[in-house]
Amino acid sequence: MKNKWWTEQAKELQRVADINDQQGFCKSIKNIYGPAEHNIAPIRSPKRLLLKDKQTILERWAQHFTMLLNRRNLVVHKIFDDIPNAHQAADVDVPPALAETVYAIRSIKNNKPPGPDGTLPELIKEGGQLLHQRLHDLTQTGWNQERIPSEFLTSDLQHH
Structure with a gap:
């Protein structure tokens, strides 16, 4: 019975490949292998612990971007005064x-x-x-x- 199922799947794959039906080919492949699994990639905490569950990973990303985007600005604006102005083309307008x-x-x-x-x-x-x-x-x-x-x-x- 299992061999018959594989034979039918192979024939269907060959049929859609012969008529260049890419959408049908992908559908047949999904039928054989099943839907794609959506795994969550583990990440590390600041203390190097491996985080695997979805909620902890989301909290870690939120913490990471909060820290990244809310830093103090350490730019010394006096430096910009020393940079010469670039020549501006007069014929642009x-x-x-x-x-x-x-x-x-x-x-x-x-x-x-x-x-x-x-x-x-x-x-x-x-x-x-x-x-x-x-x-x-x-x-x-x-x-x-x-x-x-x-x-x-x-x-x-x-x-x-």
Whole structure:
């Protein structure tokens, strides 16, 4: 009887493997081995005693994080006064130039799927100066309003 059960399990495993049914394969494996056991890993107390029961382990973790997160701050703030200030780039707040927009457009990879509007990346790349200018104007509008149009968030276009 046991041999028959194993034979049936083996046939079922082979069947789901043959049709590449990964979910069915995992289900069959669970059927053979049973549900996974959720063991709790023991930990050590500050006195190096091995703690095995769930409640004691939870109390130890709570104690550990309380001690870790509630330490006194031993930082001497005077040290920060001696650290020189890093150079800040002055052009960070400057809107992108047309050349940067054109460079980004030309960097779009070919053979990518169209965006939600059905436009192929190649059409945008080869759209010419007028399209590039319009896209740049749209970029400038978003920059000046400090808001990204929601349509940009669903785009599938990718550049590298």
